[in-house]
Amino acid sequence: MTDEQKQQIIAMRRDGAGYGRIAARLQISINTVKSFCRRHSLAAKSAASVCEQCGKPIEQNTGRKRKRFCCDACRNKWWNAHLELVKRKAVYNYTCPACGKKFTVYGNSHRKFCSHACYIAYRFGGVRHG
Structure with a gap:
């Protein structure tokens, strides 16, 4: 990996680009991008997360799967309104x-x-009967 590619990774990661997008644009392996970012502690800017149903802000836990809904009621309401997206x-x-x-x-x-x-x-x- 060249120094120019390293600088591009740093810049793109700080702009919020994911590993896949960076790897595709620079035409290098996604695993190379992941390991470089982890070694250099390059976390993407996380956009303020809001509930997809009601719009309330959601606090994300680091190292965990991204939350999409603030509560079970919002999750159920959203999925019931979007049944065509359910993979049955x-x-x-x-x-x-x-x-x-x-x-x-x-x-x-x-x-x-x-x-x-x-x-x-x-x-x-x-x-x-009866």
Whole structure:
């Protein structure tokens, strides 16, 4: 690594650039940038963190994962408003044995019926007792 690259790393890091951005711009390994920054105690400027839901300031703990929300209520409210961003992995596709309709279920791998009404119709033949 040249002295010019070292000066560029120092300047970019102080401007808040991350390891990946610095490595890409200077065309050097990201691990080289990381080790140089750690050896020279070059921390990026941390922008004032605020809750993504309510905007309250959040105090970050050094050496820990960055907090995005001030509390569980804000986290739940934000994710419920942004369901399209949820990476759902446990999605199951079934065909209802009562009505033959195809349906999708999230999280329950043992579900068989598309609705409670179909379960009742299948189980009891549509006859209501008492």
